[in-house]
Amino acid sequence: MNSDYTILVVDDSPVVVEAVRDALLKDGYTVLAAADGIEALDMVRQNRVDLILLDIDMPRMNGYQLCKLLKRDEKFREIPVVMLTAKSSDADRMWGVKAGTDEYLTKPFNYAKVKEILGRFL
Amino acid sequence: MNPRPGAAVLTDKQLLRFRDFIYENLGLWFGDSKLPVLQNRLRIRMGKLGVDADKYYALIRSEDDRAEIEKLINVITTNETYFYRCESQMDSFREIILPRMVEEKIAAGNRSLKIWSAGCSTGEEPYTLAMCIFETIPFHSIWDILIYATDLSTDVLNRALEGKYNKRAIERMPADFLKKYFDLRENGLYYVNNAIKKVVDFEYSNLVDAYYDTDYDIIFCRNVLIYFRDETKKMILNKFYDALKPGGYMFLGPTEMVRGLVDGFKLISLKDSVVFQKAPR
Numbered sequence: 001m002n003s004d005y006t007i008l009v010v011d012d013s014p015v016v017v018e019a020v021r022d023a024l025l026k027d028g029y030t031v032l033a034a035a036d037g038i039e040a041l042d043m044v045r046q047n048r049v050d051l052i053l054l055d056i057d058m059p060r061m062n063g064y065q066l067c068k069l070l071k072r073d074e075k076f077r078e079i080p081v082v083m084l085t086a087k088s089s090d091a092d093r094m095w096g097v098k099a100g101t102d103e104y105l106t107k108p109f110n111y112a113k114v115k116e117i118l119g120r121f122l
Numbered sequence: 123m124n125p126r127p128g129a130a131v132l133t134d135k136q137l138l139r140f141r142d143f144i145y146e147n148l149g150l151w152f153g154d155s156k157l158p159v160l161q162n163r164l165r166i167r168m169g170k171l172g173v174d175a176d177k178y179y180a181l182i183r184s185e186d187d188r189a190e191i192e193k194l195i196n197v198i199t200t201n202e203t204y205f206y207r208c209e210s211q212m213d214s215f216r217e218i219i220l221p222r223m224v225e226e227k228i229a230a231g232n233r234s235l236k237i238w239s240a241g242c243s244t245g246e247e248p249y250t251l252a253m254c255i256f257e258t259i260p261f262h263s264i265w266d267i268l269i270y271a272t273d274l275s276t277d278v279l280n281r282a283l284e285g286k287y288n289k290r291a292i293e294r295m296p297a298d299f300l301k302k303y304f305d306l307r308e309n310g311l312y313y314v315n316n317a318i319k320k321v322v323d324f325e326y327s328n329l330v331d332a333y334y335d336t337d338y339d340i341i342f343c344r345n346v347l348i349y350f351r352d353e354t355k356k357m358i359l360n361k362f363y364d365a366l367k368p369g370g371y372m373f374l375g376p377t378e379m380v381r382g383l384v385d386g387f388k389l390i391s392l393k394d395s396v397v398f399q400k401a402p403r
Contacts, residue, residue: 038333056326061333064326089189091276095326098283 002028005122006048009033010040010063011055011084016109020053020084023111029118037061041069049079051121053114054101056085056092064099071100080121084109132168136175137161143182148195148274149330151351160198167197195275199349204291205246205299208344208376210394215340216254218392219371223339224259234266235259238338238365240329241346242271245282245314245322246291251342252318253295253303270335272327279324285314329358334365341366345375352383359384363400372398 007029009020014035021031032047034040036058043049052070056063063083070076082103083096096104103117132140137157144160145151152160168178182190206212227233235255239248248271255269256262273279292300292312304312327333329346341362347355362372363386372387374380380387380398387398 060331062326062328062331065333068325087189087192087276089192089277091280092189092192094280095276 002122003030005050005118006030006032007118008040008043008047008049008052010035010037010052010058010066012036012058013055016055016107019109020111020114023114027115037063037066037069040066044070044076044079051080051082051118053082053084056083056087056096064095067096067099067101082114082117082121084114132161132165132175136179137164139179140164140175143179144194144198145351147191149328149351149354150195150199150349151354152198152349153351156348163197164194167194192275192277196277199275203243203246204294205250205287206294206296207246207250208395209294211344211373211376212250212254214392214395214397215251215373216258219340219397220254220258223371233264235268236335236338237269238334238341238343239269239271240341240343240362242273242279242282242324244278245271245285245324246287247271247342247344248282248322248324249285249303249314249318250295252321253299255321256303256318257299267321269322270338271322271324272329273324274326274328276326279326282324285319286311287314288312329361330354332361334361336365337367338365339367339370341370341372343372343374345378347374347378356383359387363387363403366400368400368402370400372400374398 007024009017009031011017012035017033021033024031032043032049034043038061040052041061054063054067063085067081067083070079070081080102081100082105083101084105084107085092086107088106093104102121105113137160141152141157141160168175171178173181182194227235237251239251242248248269251269255267259265271282288311292304300312303315303318305315306312343362347358350358359380363384366372376395386401386403388401390397390399
Protein backbone atom coordinates (compact mmCIF):
# COMPACT_ATOMS: atom_id res chain seq x y z
CA MET A 1 0.00 0.00 0.00
CA ASN A 2 1.40 3.37 -0.97
CA SER A 3 -0.03 4.92 2.19
CA ASP A 4 2.47 2.86 4.17
CA TYR A 5 5.26 4.95 2.70
CA THR A 6 6.27 8.43 3.74
CA ILE A 7 8.06 10.58 1.17
CA LEU A 8 9.92 13.71 2.23
CA VAL A 9 9.94 16.44 -0.43
CA VAL A 10 12.73 18.98 0.10
CA ASP A 11 12.66 22.10 -2.06
CA ASP A 12 12.80 25.83 -1.36
CA SER A 13 10.26 26.52 -4.08
CA PRO A 14 6.71 26.27 -2.69
CA VAL A 15 5.46 25.79 -6.25
CA VAL A 16 7.58 22.69 -6.77
CA VAL A 17 6.69 21.34 -3.32
CA GLU A 18 2.98 21.75 -4.05
CA ALA A 19 3.20 20.11 -7.47
CA VAL A 20 5.16 17.12 -6.18
CA ARG A 21 3.05 16.80 -3.06
CA ASP A 22 -0.22 16.83 -5.03
CA ALA A 23 0.99 14.12 -7.38
CA LEU A 24 2.24 11.92 -4.53
CA LEU A 25 -0.92 12.39 -2.45
CA LYS A 26 -3.02 11.39 -5.42
CA ASP A 27 -1.16 8.12 -5.52
CA GLY A 28 -1.81 7.64 -1.85
CA TYR A 29 1.63 8.33 -0.39
CA THR A 30 2.07 10.11 2.90
CA VAL A 31 4.00 13.31 2.20
CA LEU A 32 6.20 15.54 4.35
CA ALA A 33 7.81 18.73 3.08
CA ALA A 34 10.84 20.82 4.04
CA ALA A 35 12.20 24.05 2.57
CA ASP A 36 15.92 23.44 3.10
CA GLY A 37 18.46 20.87 4.29
CA ILE A 38 18.35 21.84 7.95
CA GLU A 39 14.57 21.56 8.11
CA ALA A 40 14.76 18.24 6.28
CA LEU A 41 17.34 16.90 8.74
CA ASP A 42 14.98 17.70 11.62
CA MET A 43 12.15 15.92 9.83
CA VAL A 44 14.24 12.83 9.17
CA ARG A 45 15.23 12.73 12.82
CA GLN A 46 11.66 13.06 14.04
CA ASN A 47 9.72 10.94 11.53
CA ARG A 48 10.04 7.68 9.74
CA VAL A 49 10.91 8.62 6.17
CA ASP A 50 11.05 6.02 3.39
CA LEU A 51 12.42 8.12 0.54
CA ILE A 52 13.62 11.66 0.02
CA LEU A 53 13.07 13.80 -3.09
CA LEU A 54 15.77 16.40 -2.78
CA ASP A 55 16.44 19.71 -4.50
CA ILE A 56 20.04 20.96 -4.49
CA ASP A 57 20.18 24.75 -4.45
CA MET A 58 18.47 25.81 -1.25
CA PRO A 59 19.32 28.36 1.42
CA ARG A 60 20.96 27.33 4.70
CA MET A 61 21.93 23.74 3.86
CA ASN A 62 22.02 22.58 0.23
CA GLY A 63 21.00 19.17 -1.08
CA TYR A 64 24.53 17.86 -1.60
CA GLN A 65 25.36 18.66 2.01
CA LEU A 66 22.23 17.01 3.38
CA CYS A 67 22.76 13.91 1.27
CA LYS A 68 26.35 13.57 2.41
CA LEU A 69 25.31 13.89 6.07
CA LEU A 70 22.56 11.27 5.72
CA LYS A 71 24.75 8.80 3.88
CA ARG A 72 27.44 9.10 6.54
CA ASP A 73 24.96 8.37 9.31
CA GLU A 74 24.24 4.70 9.82
CA LYS A 75 20.74 5.48 11.10
CA PHE A 76 19.76 7.18 7.84
CA ARG A 77 22.04 5.87 5.13
CA GLU A 78 19.51 3.31 3.94
CA ILE A 79 16.91 5.95 3.08
CA PRO A 80 16.93 6.30 -0.72
CA VAL A 81 17.72 9.83 -1.87
CA VAL A 82 16.55 11.04 -5.26
CA MET A 83 17.97 14.40 -6.29
CA LEU A 84 15.44 16.38 -8.27
CA THR A 85 17.10 19.51 -9.54
CA ALA A 86 17.51 22.09 -12.27
CA LYS A 87 21.28 21.57 -12.09
CA SER A 88 21.76 19.58 -15.24
CA SER A 89 25.46 19.61 -16.12
CA ASP A 90 27.67 16.53 -15.95
CA ALA A 91 29.66 18.22 -13.19
CA ASP A 92 26.49 18.65 -11.10
CA ARG A 93 25.51 15.05 -11.63
CA MET A 94 28.97 13.82 -10.70
CA TRP A 95 28.87 15.88 -7.56
CA GLY A 96 25.52 14.32 -6.70
CA VAL A 97 26.97 10.84 -7.10
CA LYS A 98 29.89 11.84 -4.93
CA ALA A 99 27.47 13.05 -2.25
CA GLY A 100 25.91 9.58 -2.31
CA THR A 101 22.60 10.16 -4.07
CA ASP A 102 20.77 7.04 -5.24
CA GLU A 103 19.20 8.73 -8.27
CA TYR A 104 19.63 12.04 -10.06
CA LEU A 105 16.72 13.58 -11.96
CA THR A 106 16.71 16.93 -13.68
CA LYS A 107 13.82 19.34 -13.81
CA PRO A 108 11.34 19.95 -15.35
CA PHE A 109 9.53 17.66 -12.99
CA ASN A 110 8.43 14.47 -14.72
CA TYR A 111 6.10 12.50 -12.46
CA ALA A 112 6.15 9.35 -14.61
CA LYS A 113 9.89 9.16 -14.07
CA VAL A 114 9.55 9.80 -10.34
CA LYS A 115 6.87 7.09 -10.14
CA GLU A 116 9.12 4.61 -11.86
CA ILE A 117 11.87 5.35 -9.35
CA LEU A 118 9.49 5.09 -6.39
CA GLY A 119 8.45 1.69 -7.71
CA ARG A 120 12.05 0.63 -7.76
CA PHE A 121 12.93 1.76 -4.25
CA LEU A 122 9.73 1.15 -2.29
CA MET B 123 36.07 51.25 -25.21
CA ASN B 124 34.74 49.82 -28.43
CA PRO B 125 33.92 46.17 -28.48
CA ARG B 126 36.08 43.89 -30.54
CA PRO B 127 34.62 43.17 -33.96
CA GLY B 128 32.29 40.20 -33.59
CA ALA B 129 32.04 40.55 -29.82
CA ALA B 130 28.55 40.69 -28.34
CA VAL B 131 27.15 44.15 -27.73
CA LEU B 132 26.04 45.05 -24.24
CA THR B 133 24.51 48.42 -23.41
CA ASP B 134 24.94 50.02 -19.99
CA LYS B 135 21.30 49.39 -19.23
CA GLN B 136 21.61 45.72 -20.09
CA LEU B 137 24.79 45.45 -18.08
CA LEU B 138 23.08 46.86 -14.97
CA ARG B 139 20.25 44.41 -15.41
CA PHE B 140 22.76 41.55 -15.35
CA ARG B 141 24.44 43.08 -12.33
CA ASP B 142 21.15 43.15 -10.42
CA PHE B 143 20.26 39.63 -11.43
CA ILE B 144 23.63 38.31 -10.30
CA TYR B 145 23.35 40.14 -7.00
CA GLU B 146 19.80 38.99 -6.29
CA ASN B 147 20.40 35.38 -7.22
CA LEU B 148 23.97 34.73 -6.20
CA GLY B 149 24.72 37.48 -3.70
CA LEU B 150 27.72 38.55 -5.77
CA TRP B 151 28.03 42.29 -6.24
CA PHE B 152 29.89 44.07 -9.00
CA GLY B 153 30.50 47.64 -7.85
CA ASP B 154 30.89 50.37 -10.45
CA SER B 155 34.64 49.94 -10.52
CA LYS B 156 34.25 46.25 -11.35
CA LEU B 157 31.58 46.71 -14.02
CA PRO B 158 34.07 46.66 -16.91
CA VAL B 159 35.23 43.23 -15.72
CA LEU B 160 31.66 41.97 -15.61
CA GLN B 161 30.97 43.47 -19.01
CA ASN B 162 34.00 41.84 -20.51
CA ARG B 163 33.23 38.42 -19.11
CA LEU B 164 29.57 38.53 -20.08
CA ARG B 165 30.61 39.42 -23.61
CA ILE B 166 32.96 36.46 -23.72
CA ARG B 167 30.20 34.11 -22.59
CA MET B 168 27.57 35.52 -24.95
CA GLY B 169 30.07 35.44 -27.80
CA LYS B 170 30.77 31.79 -27.10
CA LEU B 171 27.07 30.94 -27.13
CA GLY B 172 26.38 33.23 -30.08
CA VAL B 173 23.46 34.99 -28.39
CA ASP B 174 22.72 38.67 -27.83
CA ALA B 175 22.27 40.28 -24.42
CA ASP B 176 18.48 40.02 -24.30
CA LYS B 177 18.52 36.37 -25.27
CA TYR B 178 21.23 35.64 -22.75
CA TYR B 179 19.33 37.43 -19.99
CA ALA B 180 16.23 35.40 -20.80
CA LEU B 181 18.31 32.22 -20.78
CA ILE B 182 19.75 32.68 -17.29
CA ARG B 183 16.36 33.77 -15.96
CA SER B 184 14.59 30.66 -17.14
CA GLU B 185 14.40 28.38 -14.13
CA ASP B 186 15.27 25.34 -16.16
CA ASP B 187 18.69 26.58 -17.06
CA ARG B 188 20.51 26.58 -13.80
CA ALA B 189 23.37 24.97 -15.72
CA GLU B 190 23.97 28.22 -17.58
CA ILE B 191 24.05 30.11 -14.29
CA GLU B 192 26.77 27.73 -13.13
CA LYS B 193 28.76 28.48 -16.27
CA LEU B 194 28.21 32.18 -15.77
CA ILE B 195 29.51 31.89 -12.20
CA ASN B 196 32.64 30.26 -13.54
CA VAL B 197 33.17 32.94 -16.11
CA ILE B 198 32.60 35.87 -13.78
CA THR B 199 34.38 34.66 -10.66
CA THR B 200 37.27 32.64 -11.94
CA ASN B 201 40.49 34.46 -11.36
CA GLU B 202 43.92 33.28 -12.17
CA THR B 203 44.94 30.94 -9.42
CA TYR B 204 48.03 28.85 -8.83
CA PHE B 205 49.89 26.97 -6.16
CA TYR B 206 51.52 29.01 -3.43
CA ARG B 207 49.57 32.11 -4.47
CA CYS B 208 50.56 35.30 -2.56
CA GLU B 209 53.94 33.98 -1.59
CA SER B 210 54.55 36.26 1.41
CA GLN B 211 51.22 35.31 2.92
CA MET B 212 51.87 31.61 2.42
CA ASP B 213 55.34 32.01 3.90
CA SER B 214 53.83 33.70 6.96
CA PHE B 215 51.29 30.92 7.33
CA ARG B 216 53.94 28.27 7.00
CA GLU B 217 56.74 29.86 9.00
CA ILE B 218 54.90 31.80 11.71
CA ILE B 219 51.23 30.95 12.25
CA LEU B 220 51.31 27.22 11.67
CA PRO B 221 54.38 26.46 13.85
CA ARG B 222 52.93 28.64 16.62
CA MET B 223 49.63 26.83 16.48
CA VAL B 224 51.19 23.38 16.26
CA GLU B 225 53.42 24.09 19.24
CA GLU B 226 50.43 25.17 21.34
CA LYS B 227 48.46 22.13 20.28
CA ILE B 228 51.25 19.69 21.09
CA ALA B 229 51.64 21.31 24.53
CA ALA B 230 47.91 20.84 25.08
CA GLY B 231 48.00 17.24 23.86
CA ASN B 232 45.73 18.08 20.94
CA ARG B 233 46.72 16.61 17.58
CA SER B 234 43.99 17.87 15.31
CA LEU B 235 43.96 20.71 12.84
CA LYS B 236 40.97 21.94 10.91
CA ILE B 237 41.16 24.56 8.18
CA TRP B 238 38.50 26.01 5.88
CA SER B 239 39.49 27.12 2.41
CA ALA B 240 36.44 29.20 1.45
CA GLY B 241 36.14 29.83 -2.29
CA CYS B 242 38.69 27.15 -3.12
CA SER B 243 38.18 27.27 -6.92
CA THR B 244 40.15 24.53 -8.69
CA GLY B 245 41.95 23.37 -5.56
CA GLU B 246 45.31 25.10 -5.69
CA GLU B 247 44.85 26.80 -2.30
CA PRO B 248 43.66 23.84 -0.18
CA TYR B 249 46.31 21.57 -1.71
CA THR B 250 49.01 24.17 -1.05
CA LEU B 251 47.84 24.39 2.58
CA ALA B 252 48.02 20.62 2.93
CA MET B 253 51.57 20.64 1.60
CA CYS B 254 52.60 23.41 4.02
CA ILE B 255 51.10 21.40 6.88
CA PHE B 256 52.94 18.23 5.88
CA GLU B 257 56.15 20.24 5.78
CA THR B 258 55.61 21.82 9.17
CA ILE B 259 54.10 19.17 11.41
CA PRO B 260 56.49 16.44 12.48
CA PHE B 261 54.82 13.01 12.26
CA HIS B 262 51.78 14.56 10.61
CA SER B 263 50.38 11.12 9.86
CA ILE B 264 49.35 10.68 13.49
CA TRP B 265 47.44 13.99 13.36
CA ASP B 266 43.82 14.39 12.50
CA ILE B 267 44.09 16.94 9.67
CA LEU B 268 41.14 18.26 7.67
CA ILE B 269 41.11 20.97 5.06
CA TYR B 270 37.50 21.69 4.22
CA ALA B 271 37.41 23.33 0.79
CA THR B 272 34.23 24.90 -0.55
CA ASP B 273 33.10 26.56 -3.74
CA LEU B 274 29.81 27.35 -5.42
CA SER B 275 30.61 25.73 -8.74
CA THR B 276 30.52 21.95 -9.22
CA ASP B 277 32.55 22.40 -12.35
CA VAL B 278 35.57 23.80 -10.52
CA LEU B 279 35.06 21.35 -7.65
CA ASN B 280 35.27 18.40 -10.01
CA ARG B 281 38.46 19.78 -11.46
CA ALA B 282 39.80 20.34 -7.95
CA LEU B 283 38.99 16.76 -7.03
CA GLU B 284 40.84 15.51 -10.07
CA GLY B 285 43.92 17.43 -8.95
CA LYS B 286 45.79 17.71 -12.22
CA TYR B 287 47.60 20.88 -13.17
CA ASN B 288 49.76 22.31 -15.90
CA LYS B 289 53.26 23.66 -15.50
CA ARG B 290 52.06 27.24 -15.15
CA ALA B 291 49.96 26.45 -12.06
CA ILE B 292 52.89 24.98 -10.17
CA GLU B 293 55.75 27.26 -11.16
CA ARG B 294 55.73 29.31 -7.93
CA MET B 295 55.88 26.28 -5.68
CA PRO B 296 58.98 25.64 -3.62
CA ALA B 297 60.93 23.14 -5.74
CA ASP B 298 60.95 20.39 -3.14
CA PHE B 299 57.14 20.48 -2.84
CA LEU B 300 56.93 19.49 -6.45
CA LYS B 301 59.09 16.44 -5.94
CA LYS B 302 57.34 15.33 -2.78
CA TYR B 303 53.69 15.97 -3.47
CA PHE B 304 53.13 15.65 -7.21
CA ASP B 305 53.47 12.94 -9.80
CA LEU B 306 54.51 14.11 -13.24
CA ARG B 307 52.81 11.97 -15.86
CA GLU B 308 53.61 11.39 -19.50
CA ASN B 309 51.01 13.90 -20.64
CA GLY B 310 53.16 16.64 -19.10
CA LEU B 311 50.64 17.36 -16.32
CA TYR B 312 51.29 17.31 -12.60
CA TYR B 313 48.99 15.23 -10.38
CA VAL B 314 48.61 15.95 -6.67
CA ASN B 315 49.43 12.75 -4.82
CA ASN B 316 46.96 10.77 -2.73
CA ALA B 317 48.47 11.56 0.66
CA ILE B 318 47.69 15.23 0.05
CA LYS B 319 44.29 14.53 -1.46
CA LYS B 320 43.29 12.48 1.55
CA VAL B 321 43.28 15.45 3.91
CA VAL B 322 41.24 17.76 1.65
CA ASP B 323 37.45 17.49 1.67
CA PHE B 324 35.77 19.42 -1.15
CA GLU B 325 32.19 20.54 -0.77
CA TYR B 326 29.66 22.52 -2.77
CA SER B 327 28.63 25.48 -0.68
CA ASN B 328 27.71 29.12 -1.10
CA LEU B 329 29.24 31.42 1.51
CA VAL B 330 25.88 33.01 2.12
CA ASP B 331 24.43 29.67 3.29
CA ALA B 332 24.09 29.14 7.01
CA TYR B 333 25.38 25.62 7.49
CA TYR B 334 28.91 25.37 8.86
CA ASP B 335 31.02 23.85 11.64
CA THR B 336 32.29 26.00 14.49
CA ASP B 337 35.63 24.40 15.29
CA TYR B 338 38.02 25.73 12.66
CA ASP B 339 41.57 26.65 13.62
CA ILE B 340 42.19 28.73 10.51
CA ILE B 341 40.07 30.11 7.66
CA PHE B 342 41.42 31.15 4.28
CA CYS B 343 39.12 33.28 2.17
CA ARG B 344 41.27 35.18 -0.25
CA ASN B 345 39.99 37.42 -3.03
CA VAL B 346 36.46 36.10 -2.62
CA LEU B 347 34.81 38.82 -0.54
CA ILE B 348 35.52 41.31 -3.31
CA TYR B 349 32.49 39.85 -5.06
CA PHE B 350 30.07 40.71 -2.27
CA ARG B 351 28.38 43.90 -1.10
CA ASP B 352 29.18 45.30 2.32
CA GLU B 353 26.10 43.88 4.03
CA THR B 354 26.81 40.42 2.61
CA LYS B 355 30.48 40.78 3.55
CA LYS B 356 29.42 41.58 7.12
CA MET B 357 27.25 38.49 7.23
CA ILE B 358 30.02 36.25 5.90
CA LEU B 359 32.68 37.72 8.20
CA ASN B 360 30.42 37.20 11.22
CA LYS B 361 29.92 33.64 10.07
CA PHE B 362 33.70 33.20 9.91
CA TYR B 363 33.96 34.65 13.41
CA ASP B 364 31.50 32.05 14.69
CA ALA B 365 33.15 29.27 12.72
CA LEU B 366 36.59 29.88 14.26
CA LYS B 367 37.73 28.52 17.59
CA PRO B 368 38.80 31.19 20.11
CA GLY B 369 42.20 32.50 18.99
CA GLY B 370 41.75 31.09 15.48
CA TYR B 371 43.17 32.87 12.44
CA MET B 372 41.62 34.25 9.28
CA PHE B 373 43.56 35.02 6.10
CA LEU B 374 41.93 37.31 3.55
CA GLY B 375 43.27 38.59 0.24
CA PRO B 376 46.24 40.95 0.57
CA THR B 377 44.12 44.05 -0.02
CA GLU B 378 41.01 43.00 1.89
CA MET B 379 40.27 44.63 5.24
CA VAL B 380 37.54 44.05 7.80
CA ARG B 381 37.34 47.45 9.48
CA GLY B 382 33.76 48.58 9.91
CA LEU B 383 32.49 45.20 8.75
CA VAL B 384 32.99 42.92 11.75
CA ASP B 385 34.04 43.22 15.40
CA GLY B 386 36.26 40.92 17.35
CA PHE B 387 39.19 40.34 15.02
CA LYS B 388 42.66 41.48 16.02
CA LEU B 389 44.90 42.54 13.14
CA ILE B 390 48.36 40.99 13.37
CA SER B 391 51.16 42.17 11.10
CA LEU B 392 53.46 39.46 9.89
CA LYS B 393 56.49 39.84 7.63
CA ASP B 394 54.92 41.20 4.46
CA SER B 395 51.32 40.34 5.17
CA VAL B 396 48.60 40.48 7.79
CA VAL B 397 46.35 37.95 9.47
CA PHE B 398 43.20 38.42 11.57
CA GLN B 399 42.94 36.63 14.90
CA LYS B 400 39.67 35.94 16.64
CA ALA B 401 39.52 37.80 19.97
CA PRO B 402 36.74 37.83 22.57
CA ARG B 403 33.91 40.23 21.69
